[in-house]
Every structure is written in structure tokens, then in C-alpha cells.
Amino acid sequence: MPGGNENDVVIRVRGLVNGFGEQLLHDHIDLDVYRGEVLGVVGGSGTGKSVLLRSIIGLNEIRSGTIEVFGHNTDHLNEAQWREIEMRWGVLFQEGALFSSQTIAENIQVPLREYTGMSQPLMNEIASMKLSMVGLPENAAPKHPSELSGGMKKRAGLARALALDPEIVFLDEPTAGLDPISANMFDELVKDLQESLNLTVFMVTHDLDTLRATTDRIAVLVDRKIVVGTIDELRRNPHPWIQEYFSGPRGRAAA
Amino acid sequence: MSTAHDASAARASFRMERKPRLLRLVAEGVWTTRDAASLDAQLQHIDLGDATEAEIDGSGLERIDSAGAWLLVRTKRDWEERGKRIGPIKIPAMYETLMHAVEHEHTAPPVVIHNRHTLEAFVGRVGRATIHGLQQGVGILGYIGRVTVEVSEAIYHPRGNLRVAALIHQVEETGINALPIVGLLSFLIGVVLAYQGADQLKRFGAELLTVDLVGVGLLREIAGLITAIIVAGRSGSAFTAQIGTMRVNEEIDAMQTIGINTVDALVLPRVIGLAIALPLLTFYSDMMGLLGGAVMCYFDLGITIPQFMRELQTSVSVNTFMVGMIKAPVFAFIIALVGCFEGLQVERNAASVGKLTTRSVVESIFLVIVLDAGFSIMFSILGI
Numbered sequence: 001m002p003g004g005n006e007n008d009v010v011i012r013v014r015g016l017v018n019g020f021g022e023q024l025l026h027d028h029i030d031l032d033v034y035r036g037e038v039l040g041v042v043g044g045s046g047t048g049k050s051v052l053l054r055s056i057i058g059l060n061e062i063r064s065g066t067i068e069v070f071g072h073n074t075d076h077l078n079e080a081q082w083r084e085i086e087m088r089w090g091v092l093f094q095e096g097a098l099f100s101s102q103t104i105a106e107n108i109q110v111p112l113r114e115y116t117g118m119s120q121p122l123m124n125e126i127a128s129m130k131l132s133m134v135g136l137p138e139n140a141a142p143k144h145p146s147e148l149s150g151g152m153k154k155r156a157g158l159a160r161a162l163a164l165d166p167e168i169v170f171l172d173e174p175t176a177g178l179d180p181i182s183a184n185m186f187d188e189l190v191k192d193l194q195e196s197l198n199l200t201v202f203m204v205t206h207d208l209d210t211l212r213a214t215t216d217r218i219a220v221l222v223d224r225k226i227v228v229g230t231i232d233e234l235r236r237n238p239h240p241w242i243q244e245y246f247s248g249p250r251g252r253a254a255a
Numbered sequence: 256m257s258t259a260h261d262a263s264a265a266r267a268s269f270r271m272e273r274k275p276r277l278l279r280l281v282a283e284g285v286w287t288t289r290d291a292a293s294l295d296a297q298l299q300h301i302d303l304g305d306a307t308e309a310e311i312d313g314s315g316l317e318r319i320d321s322a323g324a325w326l327l328v329r330t331k332r333d334w335e336e337r338g339k340r341i342g343p344i345k346i347p348a349m350y351e352t353l354m355h356a357v358e359h360e361h362t363a364p365p366v367v368i369h370n371r372h373t374l375e376a377f378v379g380r381v382g383r384a385t386i387h388g389l390q391q392g393v394g395i396l397g398y399i400g401r402v403t404v405e406v407s408e409a410i411y412h413p414r415g416n417l418r419v420a421a422l423i424h425q426v427e428e429t430g431i432n433a434l435p436i437v438g439l440l441s442f443l444i445g446v447v448l449a450y451q452g453a454d455q456l457k458r459f460g461a462e463l464l465t466v467d468l469v470g471v472g473l474l475r476e477i478a479g480l481i482t483a484i485i486v487a488g489r490s491g492s493a494f495t496a497q498i499g500t501m502r503v504n505e506e507i508d509a510m511q512t513i514g515i516n517t518v519d520a521l522v523l524p525r526v527i528g529l530a531i532a533l534p535l536l537t538f539y540s541d542m543m544g545l546l547g548g549a550v551m552c553y554f555d556l557g558i559t560i561p562q563f564m565r566e567l568q569t570s571v572s573v574n575t576f577m578v579g580m581i582k583a584p585v586f587a588f589i590i591a592l593v594g595c596f597e598g599l600q601v602e603r604n605a606a607s608v609g610k611l612t613t614r615s616v617v618e619s620i621f622l623v624i625v626l627d628a629g630f631s632i633m634f635s636i637l638g639i
Contacts (some may be wrong), residue, residue, distance in 0.1 A: 101608055117292040126291075129325050131359060146604065164288050165320035196356040198349075231400060 008035040010168055010200050011056060014159055016065035018051055027224035028065070038194055038201040040211045043221030044241065049204045052221070053170055087115050089168040090161030091117055094176065096153035105141040111163040132158040135189055147219040151182040162193070171203040175210050187213040208250055213233045267294055267323070270483040271301065278306035280330065282313040285322025298330050309339040311348045398596045405518050405528060418524050425528025429490040430535055436489070437482055441540040444481055445547025448472055453555045462556045466563055467570035469548035474571060478540040479579045480627055483586040486533055487619040491594035494525055495615035496597025499608040526591040533587035534580060541579065574639055582630050586623050593619040
């Protein structure tokens with residue numbers, strides 16, 4: 001749990017540098033994510049929250065620095081090792097990124113089909129179990145993504161991310177674009193799942209309510225650096241942006 | 256490496272303990288998604304015997320995830336259904352929340368995925384496609400009417416609604432920028448036509464007639480057709496993609512709320528622009544094709560350029576040239592119209608842009624060839 005010891009670091013980022021052209025986005029940032037915690041990543045628009053997430057999951061070429069996941073430097077992995085790691089994490093993209101030509105049930109079964117030799121009946125059972133875990137009704141299974149609302153797509157995307165019972169789940173703005181009630185339900189869902197499946201959650205978000213409701217620690221991206229702490233620690237941080245963020249009108253409302 | 260993961264060296268397994276009237280399933284090791292497939296097969300082949308009571312004991316498990324938990328829950332439900340009395344599943348304390356989540360939140364029957372390749376589904380698809388095709392036909396007909404009215408209004412009663420800058424941009428984009436590819440392909444078609452003609456006509460000693468073949472064939476039919484097909488692939492698809500992307504971004508909706516007539520702003524410049532560009536391109540294609548034919552005639556048959564010109568003058572009348580040219584604006588109208596129409600049909604998702612762009616190209620090439628055949632019949636009846 002938060003503040004855990006060295007052995008429990010599942011993601012270790014050291015000296016990460018990212019940027020576009022002349023502009024530097026991350027300037028030698030360090031970050032540890034502990035097993036079983038929910039880490040929220042916040043920052044203003046364009047501070048590279050999503051880029052940080054994409055760097056860790058290997059979708060973004062980094063300029064320099066090292067990223068270790070489960071103790072492996074992701075730079076030194078061969079294809080088989082990557083697969084091994086990819087099997088142990090799940091990613092929920094902003095709009096769900098469901099495969100549009102497949103039904104929701106088939107979407108959830110894609111990782112199962114890719115990584116396990118399960119029979120079709122068992123995959124059907126697992127898919128419906130995941131659906132009820134993320135709170136989707138049974139009749140969503142045969143639908144195509146285009147027939148679902150934004151909130152349902154996110155839940156379905158989460159079900160797919162959870163298909164293989166990963167150890168880490170990456171969530172990219174999970175509550176953006178949801179109405180407050182759906183957003184609350186999503187927060188509770190993340191918290192419930194995190195407890196029952198003992199997940200480590202790495203969550204990029206703008207939503208102060210989500211941060212308060214779900215996260216153990218928060219990483220703030222400011223001035224191309226990263227500041228990590230609990231919400232109360234961050235409230236005491238003198239940096240003007242952090243002050244504005246947590247103690248501005250919205251920040252106080254969420255408290 | 257995490258400690259939890261190293262433990263996967265201990266594989267998933269279970270053993271059955273049978274006592275009189277009591278059946279015990281003792282699960283051991285690591286029950287996770289990785290081994291779910293083999294566990295699934297083994298669990299389904301357990302012989303229940305004549306026991307009336309059963310017990311599932313997972314207290315010796317090292318690790319379990321939701322797939323493993325599901326297998327235990329499923330086994331329990333299955334046995335209950337077969338009339339065994341069975342107590343709660345025993346599980347290490349740290350996995351109780353997980354077990355609870357799987358057992359109590361998930362009670363629905365499993366998903367059934369319908370096979371989409373049955374005869375019934377096939378008949379349904381054919382029916383839907385037929386109705387869709389008819390609706391599409393009606394839609395495009397109405398659209399042709401609307402655009403025709405707007406175009407003729409723009410020409411006969413100009414009220415300043417023709418966007419000149421956009422029009423010029425379209426002429427540049429669809430006309431001038433297409434010069435290299437139309438030129439090269441027309442030249443090559445001329446070469447091929449002359450080569451094939453010379454090859455066949457040589458046998459009758461009528462080599463000189465190759466010039467007639469190239470001249471009449473190109474000017475009357477092929478140059479116009481090949482240009483229209485290239486433009487349909489190049490510009491018709493671009494129209495659909497551009498307008499479709501604007502639809503996805505809600506730009507068209509924004510235009511409508513501001514009060515801009517989308518036909519004026521998007522369709523007219525493209526239709527009129529292409530109607531100007533395509534005849535010019537066709538003329539250019541005529542010339543490049545003849546050049547290709549002349550070059551081939553010179554190298555293959557030794558017909559010099561002046562000879563070629565003389566022969567061309569006797570064999571090709573102005574009418575032949577005009578027959579080819581008169582079709583170009585009609586093709587242009589159809590290509591631009593289909594391109595814009597399909598673009599406006601795009602739904603608000605990116606996949607639909609790709610789908611409709613493909614459809615737009617196929618439809619406009621189809622219509623161009625059908626129209627060309629229609630023209631041929633008309634001209635032969637008129638005796639031109």
C-alpha cells in the first residue's frame with residue numbers, strides 16, 4: 001500500500017525526458033508506483049499526462065531515461081518478454097478504443113483468445129463475468145460499440161482491460177465526458193475492483209472528485225517536473241499551480 | 256520480478272477426495288487465467304459418483320484470480336444443480352472479496368454469441384442491402400435534382416453565392432494537379448493502342464490504318480473514359496473524404512447553424528470546378544494519347560510525325576473530337592455529385608468515412624462507364 005517498500009515498486013521511472021521538437025515536456029522525471037495503490041496523475045492541458053502513460057506502456061518513444069515495469073527495463077525486452085508484460089497489464093483508452101467491428105463480448109474475448117487456449121464456452125462465461133463486474137447489463141454483450149453510450153463504452157473498455165486479470169490497470173481520463181452520476185459510479189467501480197482484484201491503478205484524470213474518491217497518491221506534472229504526494233500533502237505545497245488546483249473553487253468543492 | 260509472479264512455478268491443480276456420501280474438491284497452486292483452459296477441461300470430467308454432499312476447499316490455494324474464482328463458482332453451481340448439498344467455498348482470507356464479487360455480483364447466464372453465417376442471416380443481409388440500394392437510388396436522384404437547380408441558378412441568376420476562390424482552388428486541385436498522372440497514363444495508353452493496332456493491321460498490310468485506330472479510338476472513347484476514371488479515383492474520393500471528415504468534426508452542423516448553405520459552400524465549387532477541369536483534362540489526355548501513338552507509330556512502323564498528322568487529318572473529323580469532349584462535363588457532374596453526396600452521408604464516426612469513400616469511387620466509376628455506354632448508343636442512333 002502507499003509508502004510501501006522498495007520491493008513493491010511495480011513501475012519505476014527514472015530520469016524520463018520527453019518532448020516535441022524544441023519543446024521539452026518532461027525534464028528528467030522520477031516516479032515510483034507501488035503495488036496495490038491507486039495513483040492519480042494530474043496536470044494542466046499539454047503537460048504530458050497522456051504522454052507519460054504512453055511512455056510507460058511503450059507506445060511512445062522516449063528521449064532518454066529508463067522505465068522499469070515489474071523490475072524489467074522496458075528498453076531491453078525482446079518480443080516474448082514484452083508479451084509477458086503486456087499480459088500483466090490492461091489499458092483503458094480515453095474513448096474505450098473498442099474494436100468497432102466486433103461485439104462487446106468479442107472485444108472482451110480478444111485478449112483471452114490471444115493469450116490463452118480457453119474453449120469458446122469458457123470465454124463466453126468469462127466475458128459475461130467481466131461484464132457484470134464492470135456493471136454492464138447482460139444485453140450489452142451482443143451489441144456493437146457504436147450502439148453503446150460513452151459511459152457504457154468506457155465500462156466495456158475496462159472489462160476488456162481486465163480480461164486477463166492484470167496486475168496493473170492504466171486508465172486514461174476514465175471519467176472525462178461522463179455525467180457526474182456515471183462518473184461517481186465509475187469511481188466506485190474502480191475502487192471496488194481495485195480492492196477485490198488487488199489491482200495497481202495508474203490513472204490520468206482531471207476530475208478532482210475522482211482523485212479524492214479513489215486515489216492513494218497523486219502525481220502532479222508541473223514545470224516539466226513531477227510532484228508526488230497525498231492530497232493533503234499537496235494542499236500544503238506552495239507551488240502556485242498546485243495551490244490553484246487543489247485550493248481553487250473546484251478543488252475546495254471536491255474536498 | 257514480483258514475488259506473486261514467481262509463484263506461478265507452482266501450477267494449478269486439484270484433487271478429489273471421496274468419502275462415503277461426501278465429495279471434496281481440494282484446489283491447490285495458482286489458479287489464474289493462464290491455466291484456466293486446462294482446469295476447465297479437467298473440471299468438466301469429474302465423476303460425481305453417488306455422493307449427496309460436496310465441498311470445495313480452496314484454502315490451500317497460493318493465488319487465485321477472477322478466472323480461477325469463476326471456475327470454482329461454476330463448479331459449485333453445476334453441482335448444486337445436480338442435486339448435491341454443498342457448503343460455501345473455502346478460500347484464503349485475502350481472496351474473499353474477490354470470491355464475493357464473482358459469486359454474488361455475477362449471476363447472469365453466460366453470453367451466447369450468435370453465429371453470423373447462417374442462411375437466415377444471409378437472407379436478412381440480402382434484403383437489407385436491396386432496400387438500402389433502393390433508398391440510396393432515390394436519395395441520389397433527389398440530390399441530383401437539387402444540385403441541378405442550384406447550379407443552373409448560380410449560372411443564370413448569379414446572386415453572388417458562387418464562391419470564386421473555392422472554385423479556383425478546386426480547378427487547381429482537380430485539374431492542374433492531375434496533369435502529371437493523366438498525361439503519363441494517356442501517353443502510355445496511346446503507345447499500347449498503337450502497338451496493338453500495328454501488330455494486327457500489319458497482317459493485312461494496312462499499317463497506315465493504325466493512325467485511324469489511335470485517332471478515332473482515343474478521341475472518341477478512351478481518352479475521355481480513362482481521364483474520367485482517373486479523376487473519379489483521385490478527386491471523387493477526395494470530395495467524399497473531405498466532406499466526410501467535416502461531417503465527423505461537426506463542421507457541417509456548425510455551418511448550418513451559422514446559416515451557410517452547405518450546397519453553395521461545399522458542393523457548387525466542386526461540381527462547377529470539376530466541370531471546368533475535366534473537359535480541359537480530357538483535351539490534354541487526347542493530345543498526350545496522340546503523342547504516344549505517334550511516337551509508337553514512328554518507332555514500330557516508321558510513320559513519321561508529318562505523315563501521322565496528314566493521316567490523322569483525313570481520318571478524324573471534328574465530330575469525332577467533339578463526341579469525346581461533350582461527354583466530359585457530364586462525367587464531371589456525375590463524379591462530383593456522387594463524391595459530395597456520399598461525403599454528406601457520412602455518419603459521425605471515422606470508420607464511416609473510409610467506407611463511404613470506397614463506395615463513392617466504385618459508384619462514380621460504375622456510373623461513368625454506364626453513361627459512356629449510353630452515349631455510344633445515343634450517338635449510333637443519331638448516326639454521328
